[in-house]
Amino acid sequence: MDAIKQEIESLRTRLTHYAKQYYVYDTSEISDFEYDALFRRLQELEAAHPEYDDPNSPTRRVGGRVLDKFEKITHRVQMGSLSDVFSFEELHDFLDRVAAEVPDAVYSVEPKIDGLSVALTYENGNFSFGATRGDGFVGENVSENLRTIATIPLTLPEPLTFCVRGEVYMPREVFNSLNAVREREGKPLLANPRNAAAGSLRQLDSKITASRKLDIFVFNLQWGDLYADRSNPDSHFEILDRLHELGFHVLTDRIRASDYDAIRAHIEALGARRDALSYDIDGAVVKLDSIAKRAVVGEGTTTPKWAAAYKYPPERKETKLVDIAIQVGRTGVLTPTAVLEPVRLAGTTVTRATLHNIDNIRDKDIRIGDTVVLQKAGDIIPEVVESLPAKRTGAEIVYEMPTHCPACGSPVVRDEDMAAVRCPNELCPAKRSRAIAHFASKAAMNIDGLGPQIIDLLLDRGLIENAADLYKLRVEDLRDLDRMGDKSAQNLVDAIERSKRAGLERLIFALGIRQVGEVAARTIAEKYKTLDACFDATVESLCEIDDIGQITAESIAEFFARPESRALCDALKAAGVLTESIAAPKGDRLAGLTFVITGTLPTMKRDEASARILQNGGKVSGSVSKKTSYLLAGEDAGSKLTKAKELNIPILTEAEFLAMLDQA
Numbered sequence: 130m131d132a133i134k135q136e137i138e139s140l141r142t143r144l145t146h147y148a149k150q151y152y153v154y155d156t157s158e159i160s161d162f163e164y165d166a167l168f169r170r171l172q173e174l175e176a177a178h179p180e181y182d183d184p185n186s187p188t189r190r191v192g193g194r195v196l197d198k199f200e201k202i203t204h205r206v207q208m209g210s211l212s213d214v215f216s217f218e219e220l221h222d223f224l225d226r227v228a229a230e231v232p233d234a235v236y237s238v239e240p241k242i243d244g245l246s247v248a249l250t251y252e253n254g255n256f257s258f259g260a261t262r263g264d265g266f267v268g269e270n271v272s273e274n275l276r277t278i279a280t281i282p283l284t285l286p287e288p289l290t291f292c293v294r295g296e297v298y299m300p301r302e303v304f305n306s307l308n309a310v311r312e313r314e315g316k317p318l319l320a321n322p323r324n325a326a327a328g329s330l331r332q333l334d335s336k337i338t339a340s341r342k343l344d345i346f347v348f349n350l351q352w353g354d355l356y357a358d359r360s361n362p363d364s365h366f367e368i369l370d371r372l373h374e375l376g377f378h379v380l381t382d383r384i385r386a387s388d389y390d391a392i393r394a395h396i397e398a399l400g401a402r403r404d405a406l407s408y409d410i411d412g413a414v415v416k417l418d419s420i421a422k423r424a425v426v427g428e429g430t431t432t433p434k435w436a437a438a439y440k441y442p443p444e445r446k447e448t449k450l451v452d453i454a455i456q457v458g459r460t461g462v463l464t465p466t467a468v469l470e471p472v473r474l475a476g477t478t479v480t481r482a483t484l485h486n487i488d489n490i491r492d493k494d495i496r497i498g499d500t501v502v503l504q505k506a507g508d509i510i511p512e513v514v515e516s517l518p519a520k521r522t523g524a525e526i527v528y529e530m531p532t533h534c535p536a537c538g539s540p541v542v543r544d545e546d547m548a549a550v551r552c553p554n555e556l557c558p559a560k561r562s563r564a565i566a567h568f569a570s571k572a573a574m575n576i577d578g579l580g581p582q583i584i585d586l587l588l589d590r591g592l593i594e595n596a597a598d599l600y601k602l603r604v605e606d607l608r609d610l611d612r613m614g615d616k617s618a619q620n621l622v623d624a625i626e627r628s629k630r631a632g633l634e635r636l637i638f639a640l641g642i643r644q645v646g647e648v649a650a651r652t653i654a655e656k657y658k659t660l661d662a663c664f665d666a667t668v669e670s671l672c673e674i675d676d677i678g679q680i681t682a683e684s685i686a687e688f689f690a691r692p693e694s695r696a697l698c699d700a701l702k703a704a705g706v707l708t709e710s711i712a713a714p715k716g717d718r719l720a721g722l723t724f725v726i727t728g729t730l731p732t733m734k735r736d737e738a739s740a741r742i743l744q745n746g747g748k749v750s751g752s753v754s755k756k757t758s759y760l761l762a763g764e765d766a767g768s769k770l771t772k773a774k775e776l777n778i779p780i781l782t783e784a785e786f787l788a789m790l791d792q793a
């Protein structure tokens with residue numbers, strides 16, 4: 130073996146050992162500084178010698194490869210679920226049922242981590258792959274991401290082959306600091322550590338996962354042998370002990386017990402400590418400890434009969450409701466939110482809670498200044514369960530919903546039979562993201578590659594404020610977004626450019642006017658022919674169109690009467706978006722020809738010229754290439770003119786273009 134290879138392997142062994150001591154056994158045998166120095170040395174050697182690559186090298190902990198998608202993995206042993214019990218009576222019944230089959234039953238009682246279940250498969254002592262639970266039968270291969278979790282051993286001290294199941298979770302401390310950063314950046318907060326862990330584990334870029342500092346508790350042996358020379362112990366409890374010995378982070382706080390009182394006492398003790406733990410638990414699991422006896426008790430239709438999950442009731446706390454704030458959601462619904470005196474609840478500091486809607490506030494008689502009871506259960510956002518009128522001082526204020534949208538000032542409307550109060554303004558800034566996503570959608574302007582995620586990033590960075598701003602985006606603006614890169618950025622710019630010629634009917638649909646679907650948009654485009662004409666349309670003339678009733682007509686007229694609509698449509702037109710109907714070509718004189726238009730034409734606007742080309746069966750392109758038939762150039766033509774000259778593309782003036790159209 131050459132010296133380099135030897136050094137690499139020695140470094141890997143040492144780093145693996147130190148990391149295991151630190152993360153799994155809580156002991157440091159080496160300073161952080163020394164560890165970092167060894168780690169860097171290994172990184173350098175691996176970079177210089179890719180021939181000694183190993184997917185289980187400790188350097189893989191920091192993440193690396195970016196995937197296109199996750200591969201599906203069929204679990205060799207199903208990753209099942211347990212039946213829940215919600216009271217100690219139900220727990221007692223469960224124990225009686227097991228005792229009927231196994232009189233001397235011994236149980237393992239352990240916390241139930243509120244995380245994300247994964248299966249880790251090892252072959253000959255090496256981490257081979259890991260998968261999410263999925264539907265229990267088929268999960269996704271998230272090996273790259275699992276490798277970044279410091280407490281998952283990548284190599285075992287013995288060449289064993291087996292599969293374990295564990296719960297990946299995000300420590301509360303990590304969750305809280307992640308949310309603190311998101312709050313500073315004005316991003317929506319993550320609901321709870323479990324969702325955050327799930328989102329982190331499903332990142333295609335494992336570097337992001339690595340930054341999330343996930344952890345795992347291993348709680349079950351799925352299949353395989355834990356010893357090279359003897360069989361597995363017939364005890365779940367001892368199996369976990371053995372897994373810990375092999376370097377896994379296994380559940381702590383577990384006991385073995387056989388009688389109801391001891392089991393109940395441990396469950397209650399775990400529940401009482403819940404707040405102080407560094408991770409979320411949502412229950413306690415009681416399992417028959419003997420693997421052999423589990424077979425005697427057997428399986429139910431969907432869950433085993435030898436185990437039960439006791440679910441803790443949601444935690445409740447009292448605090449003071451200081452104010453009620455209004456949030457305008459993406460659909461324009463105004464949601465009242467309680468602003469609270471900070472209180473610790475289920476491991477996180479809660480300062481806000483949802484009040485759902487005004488009817489809920491009235492039903493529960495919640496007033497500003499009230500002492501209220503909060504509850505947080507699972508992934509539910511904290512909610513106000515009730516107010517405590519007995520604690521009132523008389524200074525409390527009865528709340529009324531605002532009459533105007535706090536985001537845009539439009540008068541709000543309350544839908545018939547619905548508790549929701551809504552901002553009716555299609556162009557309300559609170560609804561921008563959704564409005565732009567609709568604008569770009571396939572049936573509307575059909576801008577390929579402009580999904581909600583990209584739109585949110587563009588809005589967050591202030592690159593766009595409305596749909597018209599899309600047409601100002603340049604490749605430079607886009608390439609760093611979401612690791613898009615030059616090619617995707619160029620494709621998106623091209624798609625946006627192409628959408629300019631989507632036509633009036635798509636444009637009307639894209640504006641997102643309430644009640645106006647694709648069919649109504651088409652009939653409006655047919656009748657009015659230009660967007661400008663739509664602004665003059667009256668409710669009466671709109672009602673003359675088949676399929677357009679009074680309500681739709683009013684909604685359309687209302688939309689076009691708003692100054693924001695005028696501003697948006699003017700901006701779209703100025704950007705070069707075709708605002709005329711291209712319903713049917715009037716001729717085929719230009720069939721097979723592709724035009725590029727540049728500069729300012731003497732009499733025609735560019736979108737008019739586009740419309741004429743399309744009406745005559747021609748095509749319009751945004752950029753000059755060898756496929757361009759003609760460049761229609763006006764004054765101040767720039768790079769497109771230069772390019773056309775280089776490629777010897779014929780250049781037309783407006784007069785020549787019009788003459789071409791007039792030819793028989």
Ligand SMILES: [Zn+2]
Nearest residue numbers: 534537552557
């Ligand atoms: Zn509004």
